[in-house]
Amino acid sequence: PIISLTPSEKSKATVLLFSSGKTVCVGLKSRNDIDIAIRRLLEIIS
Secondary structure: OOEEEOOOOOOOOEEEEOOOOOEEEEOOOOHHHHHHHHHHHHHHHO
């Protein structure tokens, strides 16, 4: 993966962004966690 980020310190979740444009969310429990992770991902790449 190009970018790997964790939405919060206490969360074990990880979001991986691949060069193909595919995003993989691992260990995210709630929809809110996914939204936060994707927002952070967009901040990093924009």
